[in-house]
Amino acid sequence: MEQRSQLYGVMGEFDTPEQIMAAARKTHEAGYKRVTAYTPFPIEGLAEAIGFKWTAVPLLTMIGGLGGGLTGFAMQYWMMAVSYPLNIGGRPLNSWPAFIPVTFELTILGAASFAVFGMLALNKLPEPYHPVFNVDRFAHASTDKFFLCIEARDPKFNLAETARFLRGLNAQHVSEVKDE
Amino acid sequence: MSASEPPVNSPDLRRLDPVLAPGHTYASVTDKIAAVVLTRPLGIGWLAGFTVAFGVVMVLFASLAWLIIKGVGIWGINVPIGWGFAIVNFVWWIGIGHAGTLISAILFLLNQKWRTSINRFAEAMTLFAVACAGIFPLIHTGRPWMAFYMFPYPSTMGVWPQFRSPLIWDVFAVSTYGTVSLLFWFVGLLPDLATLRDRAKTRTQQVIYGALSLGWRNSAHHWHRYQSAYLLLAGLATPLVLSVHTVVSFDFSVAIVPGWHTTIFPPYFVAGAIYSGFAMVLTLAIPLRKVYGLEDFITMRHLENMAKVMLATGLIVAYGYFVEFFMAFYSGNKFDVFLATQRLHGPYSHFYFALILCNILTPQLLWFEKVRRNVVALFLMSLVINTGMWLERFVIVVISLTRDFMPSAWGRYSATFWDYSTFVGTLGLFVMLIFLFVRGLPAIAISEMRELVAHQSNGKKENE
Amino acid sequence: MEKLTSPYKWGMVIDLDRCTGCGACVVACQAENNIPVVGKDQVMRGREMHWIRVDRYYHAESATNDASTYSPSLDNPETFFQPVPCMQCENAPCEQVCPVDATVHSAEGLNDMVYNRCIGTRYCSNNCPYKVRRFNFLRFQDWDTPQLKLMRNPEVTVRSRGVMEKCTYCVQRINNVRIDAEKQNRPIRDAEIVTACESACPSEAIVFGNANDPSSRVAKLKAQQRNYSILAEINARPRTTYLAAVRNPNAELEKA
Numbered sequence: 001m002e003q004r005s006q007l008y009g010v011m012g013e014f015d016t017p018e019q020i021m022a023a024a025r026k027t028h029e030a031g032y033k034r035v036t037a038y039t040p041f042p043i044e045g046l047a048e049a050i051g052f053k054w055t056a057v058p059l060l061t062m063i064g065g066l067g068g069g070l071t072g073f074a075m076q077y078w079m080m081a082v083s084y085p086l087n088i089g090g091r092p093l094n095s096w097p098a099f100i101p102v103t104f105e106l107t108i109l110g111a112a113s114f115a116v117f118g119m120l121a122l123n124k125l126p127e128p129y130h131p132v133f134n135v136d137r138f139a140h141a142s143t144d145k146f147f148l149c150i151e152a153r154d155p156k157f158n159l160a161e162t163a164r165f166l167r168g169l170n171a172q173h174v175s176e177v178k179d180e
Numbered sequence: 181m182s183a184s185e186p187p188v189n190s191p192d193l194r195r196l197d198p199v200l201a202p203g204h205t206y207a208s209v210t211d212k213i214a215a216v217v218l219t220r221p222l223g224i225g226w227l228a229g230f231t232v233a234f235g236v237v238m239v240l241f242a243s244l245a246w247l248i249i250k251g252v253g254i255w256g257i258n259v260p261i262g263w264g265f266a267i268v269n270f271v272w273w274i275g276i277g278h279a280g281t282l283i284s285a286i287l288f289l290l291n292q293k294w295r296t297s298i299n300r301f302a303e304a305m306t307l308f309a310v311a312c313a314g315i316f317p318l319i320h321t322g323r324p325w326m327a328f329y330m331f332p333y334p335s336t337m338g339v340w341p342q343f344r345s346p347l348i349w350d351v352f353a354v355s356t357y358g359t360v361s362l363l364f365w366f367v368g369l370l371p372d373l374a375t376l377r378d379r380a381k382t383r384t385q386q387v388i389y390g391a392l393s394l395g396w397r398n399s400a401h402h403w404h405r406y407q408s409a410y411l412l413l414a415g416l417a418t419p420l421v422l423s424v425h426t427v428v429s430f431d432f433s434v435a436i437v438p439g440w441h442t443t444i445f446p447p448y449f450v451a452g453a454i455y456s457g458f459a460m461v462l463t464l465a466i467p468l469r470k471v472y473g474l475e476d477f478i479t480m481r482h483l484e485n486m487a488k489v490m491l492a493t494g495l496i497v498a499y500g501y502f503v504e505f506f507m508a509f510y511s512g513n514k515f516d517v518f519l520a521t522q523r524l525h526g527p528y529s530h531f532y533f534a535l536i537l538c539n540i541l542t543p544q545l546l547w548f549e550k551v552r553r554n555v556v557a558l559f560l561m562s563l564v565i566n567t568g569m570w571l572e573r574f575v576i577v578v579i580s581l582t583r584d585f586m587p588s589a590w591g592r593y594s595a596t597f598w599d600y601s602t603f604v605g606t607l608g609l610f611v612m613l614i615f616l617f618v619r620g621l622p623a624i625a626i627s628e629m630r631e632l633v634a635h636q637s638n639g640k641k642e643n644e
Numbered sequence: 645m646e647k648l649t650s651p652y653k654w655g656m657v658i659d660l661d662r663c664t665g666c667g668a669c670v671v672a673c674q675a676e677n678n679i680p681v682v683g684k685d686q687v688m689r690g691r692e693m694h695w696i697r698v699d700r701y702y703h704a705e706s707a708t709n710d711a712s713t714y715s716p717s718l719d720n721p722e723t724f725f726q727p728v729p730c731m732q733c734e735n736a737p738c739e740q741v742c743p744v745d746a747t748v749h750s751a752e753g754l755n756d757m758v759y760n761r762c763i764g765t766r767y768c769s770n771n772c773p774y775k776v777r778r779f780n781f782l783r784f785q786d787w788d789t790p791q792l793k794l795m796r797n798p799e800v801t802v803r804s805r806g807v808m809e810k811c812t813y814c815v816q817r818i819n820n821v822r823i824d825a826e827k828q829n830r831p832i833r834d835a836e837i838v839t840a841c842e843s844a845c846p847s848e849a850i851v852f853g854n855a856n857d858p859s860s861r862v863a864k865l866k867a868q869q870r871n872y873s874i875l876a877e878i879n880a881r882p883r884t885t886y887l888a889a890v891r892n893p894n895a896e897l898e899k900a
Contacts, residue, residue: 080344083340099343109356132397
């Protein structure tokens with residue numbers, strides 16, 4: 001199999017959240033669409049600045065919650081009133097007040113699991129390999145530096161021009177990101 | 181510090197206790213916290229403490245083995261007191277766990293910055309407390325090897341669990357609580373695991389943290405979804421934590437036993453859980469910050485705030501005690517009135533008075549700023565409060581069972597060696613897990629601390 | 645959904661006037677139902693296994709004995725005995741709290757204890773206001789001595805460690821009679837089922853029967869004015885009721 005190292009993109013490193021926010025806005029204004037940013041902590045508004053629109057996580061959570069709750073109640077009703085009804089101290093078979101705690105807990109469980117696994121799935125995690133890890137400086141993304149990467153897939157991408165553009169935004173280091 | 185700020189020792193500055201000591205950068209907070217896991221050598225203190233805790237866990241295993249071999253009769257329970265230490269311990273441990281979720285979820289929703297340096301180990305505390313708690317409902321049954329009957333699976337007998345029973349509600353509530361707490365904790369840990377992966381000093385560390393971090397690369401798109409999920413989890417965990425201890429309180433309030441059958445229990449138990457939980461967080465935070473030099477991150481502001489929460493929840497618990505008495509007498513129900521007087525005059529009244537001393541009287545010292553700002557006093561206070569909360573569960577569970585409706589069936593409860601050894605064993609398990617956690621995972625949420633640094637430097641810029 | 649019904653409504657009446665506190669019912673029940681002897685140490689710990697117990701109530705009007713009047717005193721109180729088996733409550737508090745359906749209500753009104761389903765949480769015992777339930781805290785049964793196997797009643801399960809047990813209205817006797825009656829294609833007659841405690845009682849204080857049959861002894865006794873249930877305010881609706889003791893001593897008799 002051919003082991004050709006392809007170019008993934010160009011990445012610039014910044015020192016503060018304000019710098020990367022400004023850089024991100026300028027990059028978006030310049031017409032670049034395939035842009036990703038990497039920060040050691042979440043920055044308000046950064047994802048939107050580089051084109052992120054909408055996340056399905058809240059919707060998934062609601063689906064999980066409703067599903068969990070309905071399953072919980074239906075399960076209890078079916079088990080207590082349909083499948084094997086028993087006289088338990090003369091209590092009604094459909095003791096819906098008594099079914100509330102389990103229904104509530106399963107709602108929360110459903111919602112929380114869908115939120116977490118939905119978030120991971122939408123983020124396509126686990127993803128043990130990604131080209132940005134090939135840049136040595138990138139380890140700082142989990143400590144104290146902020147990175148802006150313009151992908152080679154972007155229609156406006158040109159290695160020399162895009163690198164110059166990033167340098168023009170006062171990036172500290174501009175590196176090529178190779179996919180190896 | 182600019183010239184306009186007051187000098188170091190003035191009372192005005194004390195009120196401005198920072199959430200994060202000034203002078204830190206993204207790198208310095210990361211270095212400090214990650215170093216505890218990655219580079220700091222295992223000191224004699226850690227090794228000695230771990231060895232002792234491990235020994236106590238062996239005592240736990242021996243107690244559990246003897247329990248399975250002989251039966252639940254090795255404990256002090258009988259008829260009428262069918263529930264003794266095991267259920268007291270279960271409720272105590274679950275209660276302790278609630279503070280972690282409150283700090284993580286509720287303080288997050290309330291935008292309280294002081295949650296940041298304490299939420300990680302508080303959540304770990306929750307998980308370990310739930311683990312210790314979960315042992316008891318399993319082992320206290322007469323036939324624990326059949327405890328799976330409580331789960332809704334299609335059985336050969338065709339029967340299902342009996343969903344009207346509070347014990348089944350417990351199964352679902354505690355399982356959900358453990359799962360959601362674990363998910364919440366893990367989600368919070370993801371970015372920090374990535375940090376440890378990127379700073380790993382050995383290949384083993386790199387592989388383990390790399391695997392656990394799932395390839396997290398701090399992408400802004402990922403952060404966006406992450407924030408969304410985190411906020412939703414916090415919003416879900418809040419009613420969850422309120423509901424779990426409510427469901428645990430239903431074990432008692434749904435029964436007809438006088439002294440148990442009272443509607444004050446759900447809020448009283450939840451407040452008590454937060455009370456004991458914060459006490460345990462203090463018990464852990466104070467040595468942790470001292471030993472690992474984390475006073476810049478867990479500051480006096482945190483300790484004082486936790487003390488204030490303890491005081492507030494202590495007052496709610498005191499209100500609960502008052503309502504119990506009031507409702508007993510107001511109802512005129514002879515059994516409830518009798519039970520209330522039994523707490524004061526009966527054979528176990530000394531436990532009740534010890535409880536009042538530990539839970540109501542001693543914590544009133546927290547009204548005084550001098551006490552709240554004295555680290556040793558806070559540590560001792562946290563131990564006293566947790567003792568008091570244990571006594572509270574003992575008073576509720578055991579005293580009500582000793583003397584209920586029919587005098588011919590009254591009895592006495594006397595704990596045996598195995599009751600104590602099992603309880604102490606779970607304390608050892610908890611301590612051992614905390615020791616492992618402190619060295620294996622970042623005890624403070626690194627990425628959130630970086631947010632605090634950013635927030636602080638923004639604040640500085642606004643002042644300039 | 646099929647609803648199980650039955651023409652029989654089992655009930656029991658215990659006449660407290662007739663009960664002398666002899667304890668024969670306790671012994672008979674133990675023999676009939678393979679109840680283990682737990683030994684002095686376990687009894688001291690509160691773990692005796694008798695399914696029926698005899699409660700004693702003392703009545704005293706003064707502290708010391710006054711020979712001139714018939715007046716019970718602390719030195720010489722009046723004693724009332726009350727045998728307490730399982731009440732077989734219609735609104736059983738024990739059934740509601742069992743997490744695994746190990747105690748359920750039969751169509752004939754019996755609170756059925758399902759040994760093989762019981763996982764031993766003891767919540768039912770806590771919730772029983774009459775405290776008639778017994779728990780096998782240890783393996784109280786002797787599995788080893790061969791002679792003891794001959795002693796046991798083969799019609800009653802021998803319970804092992806970790807399960808709850810209680811008075812069953814001698815359900816094995818009920819079922820035996822029911823089988824016979826079905827074979828002979830006739831209804832069960834009154835006084836045909838005799839529970840162990842009923843058979844041993846020398847003064848016939850315990851009466852068991854079908855409360856649905858107005859001609860049965862049990863139905864007639866339950867209709868009496870003296871009939872009451874204990875802890876009635878809890879609304880557990882016990883099927884075991886009592887006839888209140890009435891004492892009316894002749895004052896002349898005591899003065900002698």
